[in-house]
Amino acid sequence: MSSIDEFDTSPRLPVLPADYPGDGEWGKSPPAADERKLLEGPQNRGSEFLRVLRIALEFIRGFRRLHFVGPCVTVFGSARFSEGHPYYRLGRQVGAAIANEGFTVMTGGGPGLMEAANRGAKEARGHSVGCNIELPHEQRPNPYLDTFVQFRYFFVRKVMLAKYSYAFVALPGGFGTMDEMFEIATLIQTGKIRDYPIILMGVEFWRPLTEFMQQRLVGAGTIDFEDYSHFLVTDSPEEAAAHIREAGMRKFGLHYRAKPRRRPFLFE
Numbered sequence: 001m002s003s004i005d006e007f008d009t010s011p012r013l014p015v016l017p018a019d020y021p022g023d024g025e026w027g028k029s030p031p032a033a034d035e036r037k038l039l040e041g042p043q044n045r046g047s048e049f050l051r052v053l054r055i056a057l058e059f060i061r062g063f064r065r066l067h068f069v070g071p072c073v074t075v076f077g078s079a080r081f082s083e084g085h086p087y088y089r090l091g092r093q094v095g096a097a098i099a100n101e102g103f104t105v106m107t108g109g110g111p112g113l114m115e116a117a118n119r120g121a122k123e124a125r126g127h128s129v130g131c132n133i134e135l136p137h138e139q140r141p142n143p144y145l146d147t148f149v150q151f152r153y154f155f156v157r158k159v160m161l162a163k164y165s166y167a168f169v170a171l172p173g174g175f176g177t178m179d180e181m182f183e184i185a186t187l188i189q190t191g192k193i194r195d196y197p198i199i200l201m202g203v204e205f206w207r208p209l210t211e212f213m214q215q216r217l218v219g220a221g222t223i224d225f226e227d228y229s230h231f232l233v234t235d236s237p238e239e240a241a242a243h244i245r246e247a248g249m250r251k252f253g254l255h256y257r258a259k260p261r262r263r264p265f266l267f268e
Contacts, residue, residue, distance in 0.1 A: 038153075058151060062131075062160045065149045069129050072106040072164040073098045073244055076180045077113025077171030087172050087202065090237070091116025092123070094169060094201055097241035099126020103248070106165060108132060108157075109149075113171040115142035122146075133157045158183060167197040167244040172205040189227050197247045199240045200233045 037043055038051060075094060081087045095105045095117035105121035107114035109130020118128040122144040130145040134152055141148055151157040162184060170181045181200075187193045200206040210233055217223045232243055 058156045070104045072104040073167045074106045074161045074165040075117040075169045076177045078173035079110045079112035081112045088116045092120035093237040095120025096124035097237035099124040101245045118144040166248045169199045
């Protein structure tokens with residue numbers, strides 16, 4: 001496996017992915033009224049119906065764009081750590097280690113640790129995918145994406161981040177990272193998805209949370225120890241990648257094979 005020190009660390013200007021459909025303002029906030037109406041109780045029946053159609057089309061667009069990306073590992077992490085931070089370096093190492101195992105690295109497509117994971121995958125000659133959500137912050141896509149999809153609704157994006165992945169890695173992050181991580185844990189706990197690995201990168205960063213889960217949640221009986229056992233906490237990208245490979249190949253039957261063929265009559 002290549003050392004992270006072998007990678008080019010010279011600064012790179014942000015470059016929009018070739019297939020980015022927008023106007024260059026990644027993450028531009030949608031009109032507040034349009035985004036909030038869905039969750040503000042009953043609406044006009046006609047507008048509700050049109051919104052359902054828009055959501056369905058967003059799902060279809062996501063399914064079509066991501067159908068051929070291959071088995072993924074989704075990496076969550078904060079957008080607020082810059083290139084000089086040790087966690088950014090860790091994110092690059094994680095992305096490279098995952099790519100070296102043959103998995104596509106999928107992130108939210110933004111800056112910070114999402115960029116770091118995508119960058120590591122690209123530098124290891126792996127495939128790199130970004131699924132963005134329209135927000136008022138994190139203004140541009142990172143320049144290390146092979147495939148980029150933008151979504152209006154959080155729940156559509158969350159489906160995409162879960163649907164194509166066989167493991168989930170959480171780098172240090174805030175509300176968004178923990179929301180996504182615990183949603184995956186809940187889906188596993190309730191049997192909605194299979195018991196894919198959840199890996200927390202950064203032992204010291206996650207220590208207060210893991211101690212809370214062990215001592216308070218398991219101790220109080222609000223989760224079982226089996227629920228907690230799905231988490232692997234490590235500082236080693238190599239250990240994380242080996243754990244993912246073991247689960248993917250031995251537990252879930254993944255194997256190396258030719259990519260599925262595109263079907264012209266479906267305009268693929």
